[in-house]
Amino acid sequence: MRTRSLPLILSLLLGVMGCVPEEEELFYESCEGFDFTIQARDWMLLTPGPDYTIRSGEKTRKIISQFTITEPFTVESDRDLVMQGQSKCYGLYQSNYRTEDGLVTFSNKVGYGKTSGLGFMEVYFLQMGFRLDIVNDTLVGKRINQTVDDTQDYLYQNFPSLQIGGKQYNNVFKISQSNPAARPQEIYLVKRLGLVAFTLKDSLWVVE
Secondary structure, eight states, rough: HHHHHHHHHHHHHHHHHHHHHOOOEEEEEOOOOTTSGGGGGGGOOOOOSSSSSSEETTTTEEEEEEEOOOOOEEEEEEEHHHTTTTOOEEEEEEEEEEETTSOOEEEEEEEEETTTTTTEEEEEEETTEEEEEEETTEEEEOOOOBBTTTEEEEEEEEEEEEEEEEEEEEEEEEEEEEOTTEEEEEEEEEEETTEEEEEHHHHEEEEE
């Protein structure tokens, strides 16, 4: 009786093994590097390449810059989702700045998704920290470093035109704060130029 049941058991085992799905083949998506043509590029603090300085009256400070930029890469993805336009590709740009004497330090982070095309930008400038989003071709800001002793939000203003340091600029975004102990007091960004000036201890510093 045992001898007769053995072929039946083997047959059932083979049948069960035949139902095991084959291992899915991994799919990798090729992603491009950071795209400097995205909309957030218009408001980046400083772009790689030029040597920048800041000036206030006769005082001048050289800015030392460091950049990290997403290079082309591959990422494990779902083939069906990619075919539907849902990409895992992203772009990221990070930069850090400081003057040689440590008078000012600031950083800039810009990221975006390939699928959404939406970008965001974070800025840390001495004691100020905020996130910027582009809404209808203007900037909207949100503070990201509130403390127990300083909970007031910053003031964000878009100006079609504004004079800064004796020079006229178009499409200006001003960030200011009311805490007299915090630095800086004001930051000025100009579309397609980035950081053009800031106020520190009541002194206006212009980026050159």
